Amino acid sequence: MLRIAVPNKGSLSGPASAMLHEAGYRQRKESKELVTVDPDNEVEFFYLRPKDIAIYVSSGKLDIGITGEDLLIDSGAQAEVILPLGFARSTFRFASRPGAVKDLADLAGRTIATSYEGIVAKHLAERGVEASVVHLDGAVETAIELGVADAIADVVETGTSLRNAGLEVFGEPIMRSEACVIRAKGNDAEDPKVQQFLRRLQGVLVARTYVMMDYDCRAEHLEKAVALTPGLESPTVSPLHNEGWVAVRAMVPAKDAQRIMDDLYELGARAILTTAIHACRL
Numbered sequence: 001m002l003r004i005a006v007p008n009k010g011s012l013s014g015p016a017s018a019m020l021h022e023a024g025y026r027q028r029k030e031s032k033e034l035v036t037v038d039p040d041n042e043v044e045f046f047y048l049r050p051k052d053i054a055i056y057v058s059s060g061k062l063d064i065g066i067t068g069e070d071l072l073i074d075s076g077a078q079a080e081v082i083l084p085l086g087f088a089r090s091t092f093r094f095a096s097r098p099g100a101v102k103d104l105a106d107l108a109g110r111t112i113a114t115s116y117e118g119i120v121a122k123h124l125a126e127r128g129v130e131a132s133v134v135h136l137d138g139a140v141e142t143a144i145e146l147g148v149a150d151a152i153a154d155v156v157e158t159g160t161s162l163r164n165a166g167l168e169v170f171g172e173p174i175m176r177s178e179a180c181v182i183r184a185k186g187n188d189a190e191d192p193k194v195q196q197f198l199r200r201l202q203g204v205l206v207a208r209t210y211v212m213m214d215y216d217c218r219a220e221h222l223e224k225a226v227a228l229t230p231g232l233e234s235p236t237v238s239p240l241h242n243e244g245w246v247a248v249r250a251m252v253p254a255k256d257a258q259r260i261m262d263d264l265y266e267l268g269a270r271a272i273l274t275t276a277i278h279a280c281r282l
């Protein structure tokens with residue numbers, strides 16, 4: 001059985017379970033379940049605190065896990081990213097009251113509140129800045145208002161939490177992060193069970209990013225049309241019963257689909273259809 005760590009709460013939990021469900025795996029029915037066995041797929045899912053997942057995976061007791069890149073780095077665990085998953089995208093940044101701290105060097109001798117001491121301590125040490133780091137479990141934006149810290153280092157997505165607390169970022173982003181699949185460093189990269197799991201998740205990522213596009217066009221416009229819809233390998237082109245017309249089928253990025261449909265129509269293509277892809281293996 002493949003043993004997989006899945007976040008049990010927080011921002012990663014819902015999207016991770018949704019992705020696993022889309023990939024055909026059984027997921028827990030209620031949030032108190034700690035372990036779910038999926039015998040049909042020979043997988044066992046362990047629902048763990050997101051911060052602990054890299055530690056479990058690096059210990060070798062679990063084969064792989066889903067976590068955030070920032071949590072992986074913060075843990076210092078000997079594990080590595082094997083597949084980025086495209087959700088829980090964020091940056092990790094310093095912030096303070098507007099104008100209070102200009103740059104990293106200004107932090108010397110000051111106090112920084114964060115839930116990610118591992119990342120912050122490493123970042124400061126690498127740049128030779130000596131500052132105190134205070135651990136808080138969450139809502140770190142409030143630490144400045146309450147006088148616990150001079151600056152914070154926290155996850156930023158839309159920036160709303162910072163704005164609401166009257167804070168501004170300073171310095172370059174400390175890191176960028178997204179959800180990812182991790183495994184212990186040095187683990188067998190060719191394990192067929194892990195490879196099959198990754199192929200399934202890659203299939204979900206592709207199905208979420210691409211749509212299938214079909215259209216008819218005159219043969220003399222085919223080259224221009226396929227330049228708009230090159231597909232992944234190459235588009236399928238079939239003759240139509242009406243002489244001089246062909247049918248074309250290709251995968252296109254979902255975000256570009258409407259623009260491509262407009263351009264194909266301009267070119268004289270007709271019966272332009274897009275359909276969702278539910279699953280795929282490239």
Ligand SMILES: Nc1ncnc2c1ncn2[C@@H]1O[C@H](COP(=O)(O)OP(=O)(O)OP(=O)(O)O)[C@@H](O)[C@H]1O
Pocket residue numbers: 007009010011012050051067068069070071088089090138155156157177178179
């Ligand atoms: N608002 C957000 N937008 C995008 N990603 C986020 C956001 N908040 C946290 N994350 C990401 O989620 C992961 C943190 O998950 P974790 O469950 O520990 O914290 P959380 O989602 O903040 O939940 P909570 O604070 O309620 O425990 C990190 O990888 C982080 O980058």
Ligand SMILES: O=P(O)(O)OC[C@H]1O[C@H](OP(=O)(O)OP(=O)(O)O)[C@H](O)[C@@H]1O
Pocket residue numbers: 137138139140141154155156157158159160161162
């Ligand atoms: O830039 P934003 O879109 O506002 O998102 C970032 C905020 O989201 C997370 O907070 P969460 O809701 O998890 O609360 P927490 O601070 O207690 O972890 C994170 O810790 C930031 O505070």
Ligand SMILES: [Mg+2]
Pocket residue numbers: 138
């Ligand atoms: Mg949080």
